Amino acid sequence: MNEYLDLFGTFAKVGVMTFGGGMAMLPILQREVVEDRHWATEEELMDYYAIGQCTPGIIAVNTATFIGQKRKGTIGGIVATLGIVFPSLVIISILASLITNFSSVAWVQNAFAGIQVCVCVLIFNAVVKLLKKSVIDKRTFAIFLLVMVGSALLNLSPVWFVLLAALAGIVLKNLEGGAMK
């Protein structure tokens, strides 16, 4: 029972600390889930983000379900998801019933403009951490570079990049196996 509570509480905490979309959640997850609690590794987090961008639904929810499932099975996946949505339910319901012009209040706009700058830096740091774990040789560096440039310049769904990269991984590893024989 306590482990479920812990799962719910941790993801509720991650939800409160996320300002922006699923990407803004990444640095918080790295700290709370990978570094502090060791519920997942950086590598697993990358797998979840890649798959979460190709499957239906919000990336933040997909990642929470994944980690919850890994910890405590199906119920764990559901509990973690409920945790991540809980703060939104409370905060939005309060704001929607009390302050209708919340986002046009001057200090809110200024504070959020400051937070956006911070989120830029935090995501950048998160990428650097992931790079160290995923770019392990020349070929993985090439895949990283191609996907980054391709995704930045082209209006293509992440699904294509993920599928092609998985295929590239299989082909490259098989070539390597063939060369060694």
Added chain:
Amino acid sequence: MTYLRLFWEFFKTGLFAVGGGMATLPFLKNIGLATGWYSQTDLMNMLAVSESTPGPIGINMATYVGFTVAGIPGAVIATVGEVTPSIIVILIVAAMLAKFRDSKLVSNALYGLRPASTGLIAAACIDVVLQVLLRASSSTVSGSIMKAFSLVGSLNWRGLVLAAVLLVLTNWVKPTKKWHPIVFIGLSAVVGVAFRFGGV
């Protein structure tokens, strides 16, 4: 009846919107048009609030729309409706991944997938840096898959200075390096208010 319809509309949104919270926006537009529950202006206001409150944007949007339609029960129903399809899909994928994790094929696929995942996140990072610090916006070139970039304002100088300070504090200053990310978010909010980052 409204509750059932609300659940169904958000269930469909959760099932067909692939690629994160912003991908749900076109679906939410259609729901508003089809049901008359809220106007497009209402939706833009809800988006603004969802972007400036804690929590993933996609969830905030679902909660807000649900609340507008049917109060607190509506907020809960819309959110649960939206996350139900992804819970089902991810639980299936996770079970398969756990079963085949040791297979050669899956581990080879993951070898290629991980740098790609990092590449996609890096591209998202480039996007927010362009938008927030350089004030550039991207749009699609009609009839092609290329994106075009244009500057919409002058450089965000105050933002660039804050970003540089944060970069140093989070990477190279021993005592602050280990601070929780939320501390930097809080400090940045204070700096934003003190120096009127939003220009208001």
